[in-house]
Amino acid sequence: MTDKRPQVLVIEDEPSLRRFLSVTLRTNDYQAVEAETAQKGLELVASRPPDLILLDLGLPDLDGIELTEQLRQWSQVPIIVLSARNRETDKIRALDAGADDYLTKPFAVGELLARLRVALRHRARAQGAAGDPIFEVGDVRVDLARRQVTRGGEEVHLTPIEYRILTLLVQNAGKVTTHKHLLTTVWGPKHAGEVHYLRVYMAQLRQKLEADPNRPHLLLTEAGIGYRLKSE
Amino acid sequence: MTFSLGSQPAPPARDPPAEPTISPDDAGPGAAGERLLVCISPSPLSALVVQATWRMASRLRVPWVAAYVETPQHARLSQKERGRLTQNLRQAELLGAEVVTLSGDAVASTVLAYACRCGVTRIVLGKPTHPRWYDVLFGSVVEDIIRGSGDIDINVITGEPGAPTRPPLLLIPSQAPPLAYGKSALVLAVATVLAFFVDQFFGLTEVIMVYLLGIVLVALRYGHGPALLTSTLSVAAFNFLFVPPRYTFAVAEGRYLVTFTGMFVIGLVISNLTARVRWQADMALARERHSSALYSLTRALSRERDTAALARRAALHVADFFGCQAMVLLPRRSGRSVASLGAQREAPDLEQVSGTADCFTLDERERSLAEWVFSHNDIAGLGTGTQPQHPSLHVPLASADRCIGVLALRPVSRQQLMEPAQRNLLIAFCDQIGMALLRALWADEAQRTARRAEREELRNTLLSSVSHDLRTPLAAIAGTASTLLQQEGRAETRMSEALRRELLEAICEGAEHMNRLVINLLDMTRLEFGDIQLHKEWIPLSEVIGSALNRLEQRLGQHVVAVNLPAELPLIPLDPVLAEQLLHNLIENAIKYTPPGTLIEISAAAAPNMVTVAVADRGPGIPPDAEERVFEKFFRGPYRHGKGGVGLGLTICRGIVEAHGGQISATSRSGGGAVFCFTMPIEGEPPPMPPDGVLAESAPDELAPQGAPAP
Numbered sequence: 023m024t025d026k027r028p029q030v031l032v033i034e035d036e037p038s039l040r041r042f043l044s045v046t047l048r049t050n051d052y053q054a055v056e057a058e059t060a061q062k063g064l065e066l067v068a069s070r071p072p073d074l075i076l077l078d079l080g081l082p083d084l085d086g087i088e089l090t091e092q093l094r095q096w097s098q099v100p101i102i103v104l105s106a107r108n109r110e111t112d113k114i115r116a117l118d119a120g121a122d123d124y125l126t127k128p129f130a131v132g133e134l135l136a137r138l139r140v141a142l143r144h145r146a147r148a149q150g151a152a153g154d155p156i157f158e159v160g161d162v163r164v165d166l167a168r169r170q171v172t173r174g175g176e177e178v179h180l181t182p183i184e185y186r187i188l189t190l191l192v193q194n195a196g197k198v199t200t201h202k203h204l205l206t207t208v209w210g211p212k213h214a215g216e217v218h219y220l221r222v223y224m225a226q227l228r229q230k231l232e233a234d235p236n237r238p239h240l241l242l243t244e245a246g247i248g249y250r251l252k253s254e
Numbered sequence: 255m256t257f258s259l260g261s262q263p264a265p266p267a268r269d270p271p272a273e274p275t276i277s278p279d280d281a282g283p284g285a286a287g288e289r290l291l292v293c294i295s296p297s298p299l300s301a302l303v304v305q306a307t308w309r310m311a312s313r314l315r316v317p318w319v320a321a322y323v324e325t326p327q328h329a330r331l332s333q334k335e336r337g338r339l340t341q342n343l344r345q346a347e348l349l350g351a352e353v354v355t356l357s358g359d360a361v362a363s364t365v366l367a368y369a370c371r372c373g374v375t376r377i378v379l380g381k382p383t384h385p386r387w388y389d390v391l392f393g394s395v396v397e398d399i400i401r402g403s404g405d406i407d408i409n410v411i412t413g414e415p416g417a418p419t420r421p422p423l424l425l426i427p428s429q430a431p432p433l434a435y436g437k438s439a440l441v442l443a444v445a446t447v448l449a450f451f452v453d454q455f456f457g458l459t460e461v462i463m464v465y466l467l468g469i470v471l472v473a474l475r476y477g478h479g480p481a482l483l484t485s486t487l488s489v490a491a492f493n494f495l496f497v498p499p500r501y502t503f504a505v506a507e508g509r510y511l512v513t514f515t516g517m518f519v520i521g522l523v524i525s526n527l528t529a530r531v532r533w534q535a536d537m538a539l540a541r542e543r544h545s546s547a548l549y550s551l552t553r554a555l556s557r558e559r560d561t562a563a564l565a566r567r568a569a570l571h572v573a574d575f576f577g578c579q580a581m582v583l584l585p586r587r588s589g590r591s592v593a594s595l596g597a598q599r600e601a602p603d604l605e606q607v608s609g610t611a612d613c614f615t616l617d618e619r620e621r622s623l624a625e626w627v628f629s630h631n632d633i634a635g636l637g638t639g640t641q642p643q644h645p646s647l648h649v650p651l652a653s654a655d656r657c658i659g660v661l662a663l664r665p666v667s668r669q670q671l672m673e674p675a676q677r678n679l680l681i682a683f684c685d686q687i688g689m690a691l692l693r694a695l696w697a698d699e700a701q702r703t704a705r706r707a708e709r710e711e712l713r714n715t716l717l718s719s720v721s722h723d724l725r726t727p728l729a730a731i732a733g734t735a736s737t738l739l740q741q742e743g744r745a746e747t748r749m750s751e752a753l754r755r756e757l758l759e760a761i762c763e764g765a766e767h768m769n770r771l772v773i774n775l776l777d778m779t780r781l782e783f784g785d786i787q788l789h790k791e792w793i794p795l796s797e798v799i800g801s802a803l804n805r806l807e808q809r810l811g812q813h814v815v816a817v818n819l820p821a822e823l824p825l826i827p828l829d830p831v832l833a834e835q836l837l838h839n840l841i842e843n844a845i846k847y848t849p850p851g852t853l854i855e856i857s858a859a860a861a862p863n864m865v866t867v868a869v870a871d872r873g874p875g876i877p878p879d880a881e882e883r884v885f886e887k888f889f890r891g892p893y894r895h896g897k898g899g900v901g902l903g904l905t906i907c908r909g910i911v912e913a914h915g916g917q918i919s920a921t922s923r924s925g926g927g928a929v930f931c932f933t934m935p936i937e938g939e940p941p942p943m944p945p946d947g948v949l950a951e952s953a954p955d956e957l958a959p960q961g962a963p964a965p
Contacts, residue, residue, distance in 0.1 A: 110831055128765070128769050181946045182946060183946050184946075209944065213944075216941060217791050217792075218791060218792035218793070218825055218940050218941070218943075219943055219944070221791075221792070221793055221794055221797055221825070222794065222825070222943060224797065225794045225796055225797060228796070228800070234817075235796060235800075236796050236799055236800055236803075236817035236819065236856075237800060237803050237804070237815065237817065238800045238804065239804075242801070242804055243797050243800060243801035243804070243834075244801075245798075245801050245830045245831045245833075245834040246789070246829075246830045246831040
């Protein structure tokens with residue numbers, strides 16, 4: 023008999039956190055497989071391909087970023103990295119290396135489960151499930167097919183760049199989208215360092231889409247890393 | 255004394271001692287106010303006089319001065335005499351005398367002037383050994399001093415007979431280069447041509463004047479050696495060319511012999527006088543150079559704070575001034591305090607901290623000599639009493655009897671630093687350097703102590719604070735969790751669902767609280783250690799405020815937040831993560847100290863090159879006199895609502911603001927409440943934005959109709 027529940031591989035060296043993650047996953051309809059080292063994690067990914075990996079960045083035997091790079095050479099399994107605060111550079115490097123999202127320790131269970139859901143949803147879409155051309159969150163509705171954005175039923179006029187940024191965020195809805203990804207996609211690789219372009223456009227987007235642009239609830243800032251469009 | 259001078263010494267110019275120039279400390283425990291002075295010369299006799307003076311001074315228990323007068327004759331001293339002079343001075347120094355080198359035209363007047371100035375009560379002289387006629391002819395220093403001594407006692411001590419005497423200095427030795435002689439011959443030739451013209455129209459007297467003019471010119475220009483030659487040649491030329499019978503050296507009339515003699519003597523006197531004036535000017539120039547060098551050294555040293563920089567500057571200065579290679583050696587700073595520095599007697603392990611541009615390294619012998627100098631606090635090496643054949647000279651840099659370092663000098667030539675004047679200046683330099691080094695060392699030490707004390711205090715406060723603040727939530731978590739665990743499986747005493755939930759919430763709350771504490775402690779530690787590297791980016795303030803508010807979503811609870819930003823607020827160069835933390839801490843502080851339901855206002859204003867941000871609340875305000883203290887570590891206000899932190903949040907804010915070059919302040923608000931204001935400087939301009947519509951790929955992303963144009 024095959025278990026239909028999504029299988030999550032937890033690569034974490036700290037036993038208490040590993041146990042907490044396993045218990046949380048099992049009580050929330052996931053299968054949990056544990057690995058305490060990067061080596062064991064790699065073997066498990068090869069032998070029993072999981073649906074998702076929760077990867078701690080501070081492993082004793084191999085840097086989590088290197089592990090991500092290695093995995094990405096042959097596997098597209100979603101990876102969510104777990105990292106401490108003040109390690110923004112590590113997070114960016116992990117995301118650049120191919121990680122899908124990150125969680126800052128300590129994190130709440132609700133946050134963890136939301137990330138898992140988002141990651142699995144994106145994986146399903148990547149595997150060919152038809153993407154919904156319509157994205158809706160709060161009172162904002164983005165119709166990718168008709169290139170139409172409405173807020174509270176009223177059409178919102180966006181400039182080409184604003185629209186471009188928004189579509190990228192919608193494609194990654196729920197996940198963090200790094201500055202670099204947004205900049206290289208919208209302005210080209212030459213402008214990958216000009217984060218202030220992005221910041222100015224994000225401020226404009228918030229003016230148009232947020233109820234209170236100074237207290238955004240949809241277009242969230244991940245300080246020093248990127249942006250996240252709330253998806254649920 | 256064996257000094258005599260050709261010219262008659264002028265009566266000593268004496269100023270009456272206007273005030274007692276001797277301090278009680280100097281006078282010592284013996285005869286109050288007594289002070290001896292001994293004159294030193296290169297003569298071997300001088301050593302005996304020094305010893306006698308030392309015996310006298312120690313019997314009377316009074317301070318004594320050994321003085322050497324540098325006169326024009328000094329240049330004529332042989333190598334041997336110079337060595338003996340240095341030795342005599344050194345002997346006096348070793349016997350406890352204060353050694354001074356004076357420079358003057360005549361020994362007697364110089365010594366007397368110094369004696370009056372410095373409150374000397376008795377002068378000790380060596381009895382002259384030369385015959386009486388000598389004194390009559392050339393004058394006697396002893397006689398002159400006795401005559402001009404006034405109320406100063408003079409002791410004349412018998413030296414050993416047979417000491418060599420130097421013939422009196424009629425002529426000041428010449429150091430003119432050979433070229434000067436050639437040039438003076440040219441002047442003579444010109445004078446002769448001129449003399450032919452003069453002879454055509456006037457008489458022989460005018461011809462003599464022309465030649466004398468030439469002599470004066472040469473004496474002024476090239477010194478007295480060439481002038482002497484010119485005098486001789488002028489007489490010869492005058493005789494040969496103008497005195498009848500012409501073009502022979504024969505002289506027709508006897509009176510011309512008087513003319514020749516007169517002309518020669520006048521030439522001689524002129525040249526000697528001019529040379530003396532020149533010498534005095536040179537001396538004055540040298541003195542002025544010395545004092546200005548000392549002054550500039552002192553100035554340069556006073557600007558340096560750091561010991562190594564100070565040593566480097568000192569070495570450069572010495573090398574520059576003396577035209578030699580110089581290096582300062584300091585004991586290795588392996589955490590050794592200044593106090594133990596001077597006391598160190600065994601192998602001091604000196605470290606070369608500075609060298610000149612053409613840096614030289616000490617060989618094994620030099621190093622051991624430097625170590626000897628350091629441990630004995632005594633000069634050694636080239637031309638000194640210790641290892642005089644050594645190629646380099648090592649001078650202790652000492653202050654208050656403590657050797658702080660060693661100045662090693664490697665002169666280009668062996669003569670370079672042998673001059674007493676040079677040596678004295680070098681010692682003066684070293685005294686200054688020593689004092690400056692000691693000052694720097696003490697300053698270092700004081701700073702280290704202060705820093706240590708501060709760290710100690712911080713650690714203690716941190717420890718007590720951490721142990722209390724972390725243990726409290728930890729106790730709650732552990733206690734609650736164990737209670738829940740105990741109840742597990744006991745069906746009979748099973749607690750209500752509501753109670754269970756309450757306990758579980760307490761665990762979460764305690765953990766959340768601990769998390770905040772740990773974050774603050776870590777941030778604080780990073781700021782404390784200067785471990786923060788700013789990654790400034792141009793950011794709209796709204797984004798920073800937005801993300802800070804987002805992080806505080808849960809904690810804001812019933813607090814109302816009003817953000818009021820002007821529309822035209824410029825981008826600010828900020829570190830995004832730190833700036834978010836700054837706003838986060840300020841808002842969190844407001845939440846902590848104000849009752850639920852009150853308003854927290856965030857506003858900003860732009861000024862040229864600056865943005866001011868204010869976070870205002872309607873809480874109890876800042877306690878009186880605590881405007882500064884609220885930013886101090888572990889300061890906690892008296893009116894907290896709910897659980898407070900460690901008292902680090904605002905300290906972190908200040909750290910972040912200051913790291914950005916801004917300022918933060920806290921004031922009470924009219925109408926109640928507190929305002930936390932910080933400024934952020936805006937330097938430069940963000941790179942221009944590309945126009946909207948220019949995309950990476952020319953994708954027809956047009957949205958019709960185009961509503962809002964890009965700003």
